[in-house]
Each structure stands twice: as structure tokens, then as C-alpha cells.
Amino acid sequence: MHARRNKNEDESSTSFILGNIAELILPPLGASSSNQTQVDSKARVISPMNSRYRVPIDLRDKDMSFRYWETFMVMLVAYSAWMYPLEIAFMNAAPKGGLFIADNSIDVFFAVDIILTFFVAYVEPRTQLLVQDSKKIAIRYLSAWFIMDVASTIPYEALGYLITGRVKAGVSYSLLDLLRLWRLRKVKQFFTRLEKDIRFSYFWIRCCRLLFRNSIQAASNFVYRNHLPPHLGEQILAHMCLRFKTESLNQHQLMDQLPISICKSICHHLFLPTLKEVYLFKGVSKDMLLLLATKMKAEYVPPREDVIMQNDAPVDVYVVVSGKVEIVYCDNEKEEVVGDLSTGDIFGEISALCNRPQSYAFRTKTLSQLLRMKQCTLREVLQTKQEDRMVIVKNFLKHQIEYKDISTENLLEENGECDEANIPCNLLTVIATGSSCLLEELLKAGMDPDIGDSRGRTPLHIAASKGFKDCVLVLLNHACNVNIQDMDGNTPLWIAITAKHHKIFNLLYRCACVSNTNIGGNLLCLAAKRNDLSTVKDLLKHGLNIDSENHEGLTALQVALAENHEEIIRFLVMNGANERKQV
Numbered sequence: 001m002h003a004r005r006n007k008n009e010d011e012s013s014t015s016f017i018l019g020n021i022a023e024l025i026l027p028p029l030g031a032s033s034s035n036q037t038q039v040d041s042k043a044r045v046i047s048p049m050n051s052r053y054r055v056p057i058d059l060r061d062k063d064m065s066f067r068y069w070e071t072f073m074v075m076l077v078a079y080s081a082w083m084y085p086l087e088i089a090f091m092n093a094a095p096k097g098g099l100f101i102a103d104n105s106i107d108v109f110f111a112v113d114i115i116l117t118f119f120v121a122y123v124e125p126r127t128q129l130l131v132q133d134s135k136k137i138a139i140r141y142l143s144a145w146f147i148m149d150v151a152s153t154i155p156y157e158a159l160g161y162l163i164t165g166r167v168k169a170g171v172s173y174s175l176l177d178l179l180r181l182w183r184l185r186k187v188k189q190f191f192t193r194l195e196k197d198i199r200f201s202y203f204w205i206r207c208c209r210l211l212f213r214n215s216i217q218a219a220s221n222f223v224y225r226n227h228l229p230p231h232l233g234e235q236i237l238a239h240m241c242l243r244f245k246t247e248s249l250n251q252h253q254l255m256d257q258l259p260i261s262i263c264k265s266i267c268h269h270l271f272l273p274t275l276k277e278v279y280l281f282k283g284v285s286k287d288m289l290l291l292l293a294t295k296m297k298a299e300y301v302p303p304r305e306d307v308i309m310q311n312d313a314p315v316d317v318y319v320v321v322s323g324k325v326e327i328v329y330c331d332n333e334k335e336e337v338v339g340d341l342s343t344g345d346i347f348g349e350i351s352a353l354c355n356r357p358q359s360y361a362f363r364t365k366t367l368s369q370l371l372r373m374k375q376c377t378l379r380e381v382l383q384t385k386q387e388d389r390m391v392i393v394k395n396f397l398k399h400q401i402e403y404k405d406i407s408t409e410n411l412l413e414e415n416g417e418c419d420e421a422n423i424p425c426n427l428l429t430v431i432a433t434g435s436s437c438l439l440e441e442l443l444k445a446g447m448d449p450d451i452g453d454s455r456g457r458t459p460l461h462i463a464a465s466k467g468f469k470d471c472v473l474v475l476l477n478h479a480c481n482v483n484i485q486d487m488d489g490n491t492p493l494w495i496a497i498t499a500k501h502h503k504i505f506n507l508l509y510r511c512a513c514v515s516n517t518n519i520g521g522n523l524l525c526l527a528a529k530r531n532d533l534s535t536v537k538d539l540l541k542h543g544l545n546i547d548s549e550n551h552e553g554l555t556a557l558q559v560a561l562a563e564n565h566e567e568i569i570r571f572l573v574m575n576g577a578n579e580r581k582q583v
Helices: 018-023 067-087 097-117 134-142 146-151 156-164 169-194 207-225 230-248 249-258 260-275 286-295 349-354 373-380 386-402 406-414 427-433 436-444 459-466 471-479 490-496 502-515 519-529 534-540 557-565 566-574
Strands: 298-299 307-310 316-322 325-331 333-341 361-364 368-374
Touching: 018 207, 018 325, 067 097, 067 373, 067 436, 097 146, 097 459, 134 386, 207 230, 249 566, 260 286, 260 368, 316 373, 325 349, 349 373, 368 373, 373 386, 386 427, 386 436, 427 436, 427 459, 436 471, 459 471, 459 490, 459 502, 471 502, 490 502, 490 534, 502 519, 519 534, 519 557, 534 566, 557 566
Parallel strands: none
Antiparallel strands: 298 368, 307 361, 316 368, 325 333, 325 361
């Protein structure tokens, strides 16, 4: 599907810092991450949500080792708040030597911070969205704090030294130095950020949020009490933080209070552009897309959280609106990332349409917005319009072929119809995918359940060989022929027993006995004729009479004697076959 890569290859880019979960900017419903949460590298804009802002000085290199620039600046503010009042208290003692150099060096750092501020995105208070337009960032800063920041950064003593050639001290210089206390504003911003960081005590920093604090404490106690591994503890706390942040936006509460007609219009506006990009729904009518949009519910998922587990049978189908989702294959506790999903991709649909567990796990790589829909809802939507149903079936089959579903590809090649532009939307193609849901829809449309391929195999033959029990039940409900043979003389019963699909064999055998009383004898005689001792043993384990006769009145022992299959003869005699009957 995608190029394989080692799980640890992008570990640095996918690492999840739990302390920053409260600072994540949730994209608006239906918005792609490409224009909301990602930084425009060409504009050299720094995201304040990135732990590396507090980070880089070189805007072209966001992987530098400068950690926590904002925290470093707060440390310099602490120095300013302590030293400058001390210097003012001793007006006649102008700073000299090392103290003079230190003061001016700190001014240089604050000058650099002023330049950096022109490249730091900000959160719009009204919309709670990240603004990354360089022009808007500059206008906002120039109209707010720029003048005071510059005034508090100018090294007045150094300028006086450059002009007069000597260091002066006086009331005017002292008063100008007081402007440096304006930098205390950064301390307020720093502690505001700490209030949102769950690594710090909520009891002391944010007592007013007791409800959230108690929930976090209960979750932490649960993790420690049950000795859960650290990664599970992080996932629990991240989920609670994200849920708290989502609830604060009151999106779903507002939607629930609105009339149905308005809710539908909102869903159409938000989700329709994304649904048009989903491969499964390409080419369907607008009415179908509108119906799907109203059935979906948006939710946010934090990074590194498993949405669907491997070998799990999920009850939901997901569409990625923003963020990235990894496709992970787990084998003997080793994980391998085999692909990525992004905006417009869908997952969980194979389980919904084929009624089988997922072969891969799906894990969020970044903060992701997903559209969720119940599998049963998807099946109900498929029944609304036959034309759209056939389009969805064809899209699904085409996707299976494109991503190398070997069983489907082989089947199409045998029929000479492996052209992706002309995919046969028939029972043989659908049955190869194991999709009982799509099979049911095609049978309801009036297709022949006993259609055969170039080798005479019917859909029942294929379902029996691959162990698709749900598909077998659907075909039986539509009165397919259980006793039909392919060009090799194999019936679905014979294929099921030789493939060791015993549940399917029992199901077919009960149905076949109703219309053919010699079915047991036919199977035993065929196994004896083909010298297949293993199949003879399996048939007898299912309770078939060892002396049952086929449609010609022969028993398995008689056939074995005629073919001179000594091993079969010996086994039948030892298990009580009637030796009196001769050929």
C-alpha cells in the first residue's frame, strides 16, 4: 500500500509531549490541518504550540538544540527584576566592568526576542484559531507591545558611553532603566502557560479548576494503583485533557440545541468537501453525500492513540479530516509502520463491508480530527439508492485491486477483465473480497447467485474455499445451488472439507441433505476415488455413514477396491466398513 519504513525512523517527529496537550490548537470542524495547524515554512512562521519555539533563533532550522527559548527569556527577566532596582538604589554607583557587560548582553537577547516575535503565530481570541499570516502578525505586534518592548530594551548607558566616551549615572538614566521592568509581562505569560501544563500541581496553580484537577488526579491514581505502563498513563491523561478542551468549545452541545434543519446545513458546509475526496464515495450523487454528512460525527483524537486495534472488529468507520494516522502492523511485539493516512482517507470500511477483523492497527500520528460513522449506519445508507450502491461497490473493488488484494486480482485475470477502468461489478468480484454486505446488495438487485467463472466456479465455491461464512449464509438465503460442480468436478461441499473449513461444511451439508439424500455417499466415494485419506477421515468425523452409497449405488469401500487404493481400503475396513459388498 505504501512504502514500508521502520517504526523508529520518524520517532522524533511523532513523539508526544504530554505536557503540551493543553496547548494544542483544535482545528475547526471540517477544516484540514494543511491550512490551520501547520506552519508555512516559506513565510518562516513559528508555531507557539511547538516546543521548539521557546526554541529556534535560526528560523530556517527548527531542529536546533536551543530548547525552551521562552523559559530562557523568563530567567533573564528574573535577573532584570532583581538587579535593576538594586542598581537604581545606588545611583552614584554606575554599573561597570562585568555588570555593565552583563546588562548590555541581556539587552541584546531581548532585542533578538523582539525580532522573533514578528515570526511567532498567535491565537485569535474570538475564533480560537492559529493565525499564521506574517502581515497580520506584524500589525498586531506593532499596534500592541512593540513600542514598549523597544523602549525597555534600549541600552541607555551604552548609548551614553558611545556619545560621551564615559559611563554616566543619574536620575534620568535610573528612570529609563525602570522601563526594563516592563519585561515582567513575560513572567505573566510564562505562568499562564504553566497553568495549562498538567505536569505542574493544579492544587496550587489552578485551584479554580477543581473539577478538571480532580479528574486528572483520579486518573493518575488509577495508573499508579494498577501499575500501568507509562505510555498507557500518557494516553489516559491526554484523552482527558483533549476531552476537557473540546468540551470547553461547546461544539456538540450547541449542535444538539439547534433544529435538525440547521444541523444538517452545518454538517453539509463542514464535512461535504472532505467526503467528496473519500475514494469510497467518489461518483455518488449529491443526495448520497448529503445523507452521509448528516450521519457523521466529528471528534478529536490526541497523538499516539490507537483508534482501531489490529485483529479487532470495529463498529465504526472513520474519515480523516485533519492530522495524520499511521497504519501499523504488529508481529511478535514488534511494530512496523506500513503507511500513513491524511485528509480525505478512510479506514475501518473493510471491516464494515467484509465483516472481518482489521489486518492492521490505526494510530494517530498527530492531533487528528476524525469523522466517525457507525458501520450499521453505512450499511443502511447503501440501501437507499441502487445507482449509488453500485458506484460504492465498484469503488471498493477498484481500491482492493489497486492495493494488491491478490485473491481479487487473480480472479479478474482469469476472467480477462482486470482493466481498472472496466471493473466487473458482479458476484464473483465481490465474493473474492469477502464482503457479505455488498454481496447481499447485489443479490437483492437480481443478480444470479450461480454465475460461474471460466473454470465453472460459482460464488459459493469461492466463499467455501476462502472460509467466508457470512457470504455462504447470504448465498444460501438466496437459494444458490449447493450441489453444483465446477469443471474439475468439485462441489462447494468438497471444497469446504478439503480446505478444512468445517463450520462451512456442516452448514452446507445440512442444506444439501434436504435435496440430495446421496450427498454423504458421493463425498466419501469421491475421496476414495481420489485416494484422499485425510478427507475420508474428516468426513467420518462429521458423522457420515461409512457405508453410505453414492448416486450410482456404490460405497466408498467398493470404489477403493476398484481403484486398488490399499491404504483407503485398510482404513475403511478397520473402521467397520461392510466387506460383503463387492464391485
